Amino acid sequence: MNATSTPKKITVRFEPIGAEIRVDSPISVMLAAAEAGIALEHPCGGLGVCGKCIVRVRGNHVEHSQADQHLLSPEELEQNCFLSCQTVLTGDTVIECQAGRETESGLVVIHGVNAPIELKPRVRRVRLEIPPPSLSDQRSDATRLLYAVKQAGILADRVHLSCLQTLPQILRDNQWRVSVICREGEIISVDPVGDDRRILGVAVDVGTTTVVTSLNDLETGEELSVRGAANEQLVYGQDVISRVNITLDQKSGIHQLQEKIIQTVDRMIESMLEETGYPSDSIYLVQAVGNSIMQQLFMAIDPAPIAITPFVTAVSGLLQFPAHTIGLESARHSQISVSPVIAGYVGGDIVADILATGIHQARHPSLLVDIGTNAEIVLGNKDRLMACSSPAGPAFEGGHIFHGMRGIPGAIEAVWVEDDTIHLKVIGDGDPVGICGSGLIDALAVLLHLEVVDETGRLRARDDFAGPEWIRERMGPFKKGHSFCLTCEEQKPIRITDKDVRALQLAKGAVQAGIRILLDQWGISLEELDSIFICGAFGSKINPVTAQQIGLIPPIVLEKVRFLGNTAHIGAKRMLLSDKELNMGVFISEKVCYFEVSGHPSFQDLFGLSLGFGRKWDLL
Template sequence: MRTVTFLPSYRKIVVERGTTVLDAAQRAGLNMNVVCGGQGKCGKCVVYIQSGKTEFDKAKYGRFFSEEELKKGACLACETIVQGDLQVMVPESTLIQEQKILIKGLENEILFRPSTKKYYVELQPPTLSDPSPDLDRLLWGIQKSGGPDAEKMYAPLEKLRDIPSILRHSDWKVTATIGLVPGGYRVLDLQENDTSSRVYGVAVDLGSTTVVVYLWDLVTGIVVGVASNYNKQISCGEDILARVNYARKNGLTRLQALAVESINSAITSACNTAGIDRDDIYEVVVAGNTVMTHMLLGIDPAYMIAEPYVPVVRRALSIASSRINIACNPNGGVFAFPAVSDFIGGDIIADILACGMADRDEISLLVDIGTNFEVVLGNREWMFSCAGAAGPALEGGEVLYGMRANPGAIEKITIDPATLNPHYVTINNVKPRGICGSGL
């Protein structure tokens, strides 16, 4: 085992000899900028070996560096093998910086009809003349309080095991959380006393670059918190193609965990800001493109990046949150939007629903500009859609002065109508270094 110390943070990690420096850095929690997914192609994961023995093929990868840089120990983290204990300097430019993410939008009026509701019920204890089973007593009580038909509700085994003690311990005053799931209404939770004001849902926009979560109060229908995060999968590859290739090299488990981590840290941050317990979140709805959705669920995306471009599934999916470790109530559910195809994913379906174009007679044109770029044309009767890569244009690739939304990126330009003087705003109001997506 070898100890690798990363500077300037002095983070240490113990790894086996033969590990790559990139792998060690990721395990140490550094958010390395790896555009190509660690294939030695992009030259972004630059580090400087300050002491210790490594293996690095200068003949093959020297082209990324000047003579001077090589003398200072420069190498590509993904192609450098740990041989001895190391001290490695990681320049700031190699780390993914905190980004500014667009989280405000136009708000369309929507019909508020949550699929998860809480019901507070005060039940009559059983008597010899009414010895109904605990479950029936509970479900009838919920139905009488305005809940679904008792016959359409069911309790999973772990809740059946809890019901008798919770009912008796609370003196028959309980709050049940009921969720609409395929096949009926499920008793998601049963709590003592009245907790009916505490039930939340989360809407997740799972992009390949950024993750945004909206925390909804499912009683009032109000958004009580918003938080965003870059997608931590970036450390395994900047674009979708690089990540699918990473997945093919036994990396799917890690990509899945990183997607979940990205969502969870945004949920945690939104909850902390709003002062809400994550255990009161019972519903998480995720809209993402087809590859992102596959990765989040740990389903192999390998067959989507080559002809004939075949996803495993495009249906809407409903999964217990505990199955993929989403940070909400362990009995909560995760709903993933359905896709149309490999290229038109659940994010676009969510766009279509949110903007209301599927309800209108007039023809609308929907444009979703993100790392990918999708266009949908149509109305309530028909729709056409197409998609292409837009990420390079918005995130620094191809555009001469293009860059990500890091400090120094021009994010807004206005022209005074009277004087015609232009005015720009950069992120963090520092000297301009380039232009990001919002600026373009």
């Protein structure tokens, strides 16, 4: 009896929409909704902290999570209200959407380095008093306007046609005193002085799983609102490769995927505007970042060649275009800017990571690691930047692991030994139904510590193990190999198999080899590193100690290791708020020396050397 290996299909029905899908059990309501193509609001990105993603659940016995207890009122609890992101479904269910309270301001905890930023947005407002024309000064309205703007210290050399159309009247009706908004050398709006409309911009991090947006005041840098939500493309598959496959299978695939992500972002922006009360046309800029495939899908650019050798993007430079060209209705008057990328598997999100961590300005080299299906690794300082992408595979996300699952309620997220027994921490505090990435790293560290797994990665047979009985009794043959059971008698058995250990070993080997090849290319030892930045959602959940024990993080003093969370969004915001940062992003994308590891012999060698679990790295 094993719910993960041969997942039971359950039927989930969403009311009042009437959508019904059959999904693998267990699944959170949040993901089930995404797969049904229904955008539930998840302001905090499913972290279980905002208490906004309220649904009512009928028909299936579900336990309230700790977050439910914490964030919902007694009435709500009694009325079968649940937090969508914290609620795992195990049987047929009817979900009533919009059953909750009115939502207030979202709350997303975003950590990051984020050095102070010099506000220098591409959109600027200036108030002008322009000398009126006369028979001896017949320069055109546009000429005198541009001259006045220039005198105010703003570079602009043209006026948008939509402004010109009403320019003569606005100037004369307001005695030549106007408030002017310029964007990238172009005057895009001329209004009476006293019109105090705010100049807003949106930063978007288009993640494969989660999208984060923020609404920002471009004149003050203030973040007015922020949202996190599931990428509605999840309907079409969990990882980038399955999305690319959609584009290959169906002629309209690219457009379907674009529609989903535009829809996601549109809903998030609309929600932020609704919360803050600003109109759509106060958004002048949108800065988007994402991995190369996500960025291309955002713009409906065929992503297929990124997925196959030689892994080439359609475009690597900065792109800027009016919002209507991609149909982003929520910010229809804005200009969209999409980050440059470094390579097919080192995208605009990594450019943003670099900007957020500031490693490109540091004197001493630091390492930046963003672990997902691919681990993007950057090594650099102000003089030099190198990057590679190492094929870690899905093991750290629970993929191809016997009891693996993503980090949703029911997943074992931490494992440790105390008092001669195995302790588990389960997301949502219910019974364990599987194990996610951070749990797997802990588990592997425990098995290494207990010498159940040896330095070569072999999970010993019970007969081959001479240790204490409380360990031995968890060991045993499984399928054609061996396994170790994490759970105790009365729980559903969650096992780590020798195949799982092998998968994790390959994954950490890939990351390690990627790090080592950059250190090797640079000619630097671990000790010389100033910091190691672990970026991305996954990184913020792992235990640095166990990650170091299994060799995923290099063996340096832990003070040097910094876990930063969603740095991609922070970097996007920097590009949004400062022209200098955007230019720096372009500079970085061109400056980074990309090292392609695929098929490279020295990477293969290092990969072989990186498979073991010894803590010695410096054999270069």
